[in-house]
Amino acid sequence: MEIKVLSVVCLCITSCVKGDLFTKATRSKALEAEKDVRNSVYDFIIVGGGTAGCVLANRLSANPEWKVLVLEAGEEENIDYDIPGIPTKDLRPILWNYRTERNGFSCLSRPGGSCEVRTGKVLGGSSVVNDMKYTRGSRKDYDAWHSNGEIGSLEWKFENLVEHFKHSEDNGDYDILMNSFYHSRGGEMHVQRFKYMDRHMEQFLGAFAEMGFRSIDINTNAPEAAVNNQFVISNNTRLSTNTAFLKPVRHRKNLVVKTGATVTKLIIDHQEKAVDGVLYEIEKGKEQLAYAKKDTILTAGAINNVRLLHLSGIGPKEELSKHNISVFLDLPVGSSYQDQVTIGGLAFSIGDVAIDENQIIEDFKTWFQNRGGPLASKGINQISAFIQLFENKNGPNVELALEGNYIRSDKFMLTNVSVHTAEESSLPLPYYNLVNINPVLLKPKSKGKVTLNKRNPKYGRPVIQANLLKETEDLDALVDSVDIALQLLNTKELKKAEIKIAPLDLFPCDRLQNRDQWNCIARHYTKALGNPIGTCRMGGNKTNSVVNYDLKVHGIERLRIIDASIMPTHVRGNIFAPTVMIAEKGSKIMNKDWKENKGNFL
Template sequence: MNDTASPAGSQDRYDYIIVGAGSAGCVLANRLTENGRHKVLLLEAGPSDRRFWVQVPIGYGKTFYNPEVNWMYQSEPIPGLNNRTNYVPRGKILGGSSSINAMVYSRGQAGDFEDWEAMGNKGWGWKDVLQTYRKMEDHALGSGPFHGAGGPLHVDDIRNAVHPLSHLYVKAGQEAGLKYTPDLNGETIEGVGLYQVTTKNGYRWSSSRAYLWPAQGRANLRVVTGAFATRILFEGKRAVGIAYRREGREAAAYANREVILSGGSINSPQLLQLSGVGPADLLKRVGIPVHHESPAVGQQMQDHVCYDYIFKASRPSLNNELYPWWGKLKVGLQYILTRKGPLSLSVNQGGGYFRSRPGLDRPNIQLYFSPLTYEKALPGVKKLMGPDPFPGFIVSVSPCRPTSRGHLEIRSSDPAQAPAIQLNLMSTNHDMQEIVEGVRFMQKLVAAPSLASVIAERLHPTPNQATDDEIAADIRARAYSVFHPCGSCRMGPDPQEAVVDPRLRVHGLTGLRIVDSSIFPTVTSGNINAPSIMVGERGAEFVLADAK
């Protein structure tokens, strides 16, 4: 049932308490209640996701700076990006970031997960992970060796719906030397193609819609929105419950079996540190008694960096449909009447993966193409992203496996104070080399006949004759986080280097797991929502197996 009226009483007891109804938390809520044997409480700090602009796919332009549904974090100044701060949007709503993201479905490469297993995480290799992906998918391409059908999460193939400029982009990629890959989640992700997205029948198919909506009628599931978790309750080394605030009142709930943190890469380490679990020197500095020293909590944060080339186009782009009032009216009516058109899609339509130099064993750079340009509001400004008044498009590169590592620290013992987030992007020579190599390919890509023929004006590209140092300077001035933070409670066998073991149990404590993107040992190649949902599925399997 959904609880939007009254907080749980101080002695409310459940088998499992899940903190955070995000990409992984919604999966847990569904899987842990489907056999009917376990009583589950799901706590979410944000509101319900049954909102028009959340369910409309392109509506993420309206949730990007909306504090009702978005934590709207801000990073610390980043040395590798000229000490610029970066915006860190995170979903504060049922579905978490899967309710406000751009919906690109990218599972990562087989090698990513082979790396995870090689780091001591038994059972997280590609063979095991692929079976989980197949279990969770309801893929438009149907069931096969690399996809599943009939699962909760619908994945759309949008090749027949994208803007014509996106097809020109794919053609340009082939002209620049990449092979066409019709399935960027198939046997290989290498090549250029059109992204698959998590939509169905014109609606966003978030983790909430896929997993939580079908489960909300179950008598053994209680969903409490507006519940801001403030600390984990312990009896000795065992987690026994959660304290939280709702409507200005303090409440607590207790778990007979486990407390499961699914707050994501920002909120899970934050809650651990607030509860006295983390680096001892940090906890002492902010006046929190050390309950359990865990040096890795908040460390090893990773994220992808994106760098854009922006062009005015000589042909119509999505700007022509989404900027004028009459265009908004037209696409709005099209969506309402047919659930089709630009509002039913992501603006990230084209993309791919390639190797930026010889000798690499797998692709190391991701590509994005958007048949639209838009002005981003300054962080913290309540302004919607809006398309430019001229036709345009964006081509972007993003290194897949950066080596830069950041960290997260609470600033005080006040749960309401946002933590200090140091993304530390572009802090290694390796990362700069790879993104510069990516830019060199992007220069080749936009010079290919199919794209060159539709460029009216170059707005933000570095000249082809620019040196690597000049390109690096522009990267430091303009690159940004692409909103894939992960790894801040990473998985591994060593309690000094990792927070959870390969079954996602917190090292040194009992009754406590973390199931979200914070456990990634290394960031996957591409967008991280699909891997986050996969972690939710695997985490649920571990919990249920250990309950037997």
């Protein structure tokens, strides 16, 4: 392919020189054109410098014979995002601020009747804006990705994936590290608990213990636990995949990283049925070319991967025809969309807490000077309980995630606080007098789809029909977990601390009672967690999957997808650790494939 592109330029240059038909300026331009083409040819192109993209860039560029290009639509990460105590859910400049479509069964009282879906638009992707929590899920989650009769899927059983989790792990808690089957040291990604603990964190852990929840490592396939979580941090500083994997190798001469670069289309050779490269824009409307001799790898996430594939003619025939896009491959790209979900409306008041703003300023100084103090923590957000709602399931269904917020006490005395006010972060996380209890549905049943924007397919926001809580089983699980959360108020620990339910304004559900009220609250105050998966799911055939077990797109050569969008189902935790694992495994697959096949496609 490289020869195919260069031969045209070389032919022009030869004829110019032999016939002396053109001026020196023209010959100079021709030579510059050849140079530009040569500089636009790489071995691998990574579309998306997010969680998975940064890991892949590190692993692939480790071979000095391979030239790697990373194209990221966002900008560079900066130090503002490094402070653990700073809430990241409102960092809009570095987020893809997408919204779900309105429906009749979720997000009813959210602005516009839809839920926000926030994923990272920055070098490092969602690892820059997530909660940093390190949870892998359970063995049975990964074993369910295995399909009987599919030999390739055996490699995705949990026992074969542990090594890929451990490869990048550097666990700093010795009580957890003692279990050497699950954990290791020496990788790029440092994992550790925060050392800072306040009295409220201890009270809630004590309350969970009263209810029978043990404090054990949730990453060892434990069915239930109440934990002070581990986070991906280094020296009490956020450790994104950009910081851990990409920054240390940016000096490599064979690695090129371009930010502010939006990929708009795949260059497809229809005769060879292969991807030659990509079109991308640094400036809107001005497209540039980049060619890949080996693989083009999509790591842009479960939403943006769909837009790029659909614009390139890869997707469901009936969807592409709506936009007059000629179909190259009829694949179920965009279907099976899933996101983990929680609800607002359940909050506990921990009494009047005096906040000294001057002390907060001093705490910022302390963090910048020695990475210490309250801001070197996430406050009550460090605590969560993983709950198994149904017996014999051998894994949690729901995580009760605690989230602190500060509400001025006069608001409690004057009027009820709205759910939206209770959720808005007004101060850094370690300063709070309100604890939101967010029951997170870890294994949702409801599925939706992602399609192109009807008015502006190329630049408009993709249409996300998330269908959150469409399945009644999802709603029942959330309401069941609310009942468990309310039992915390009956524990000796919280009674002694005089922690009570907060008087939130629950309109339009305020006149309902008991389970009917919580069904209503769940429908109205739904929250999408921004952990989307499934739109490019992995499987054995192109009827119900997009990539095979080697992460190659069905029916086309030199195109792979390596990020959370290939996950067939959610795991019982967040998607950060599994995404890093998928990138580690994907890089090993490619290393094996291309070292065995040393010839390049011409």
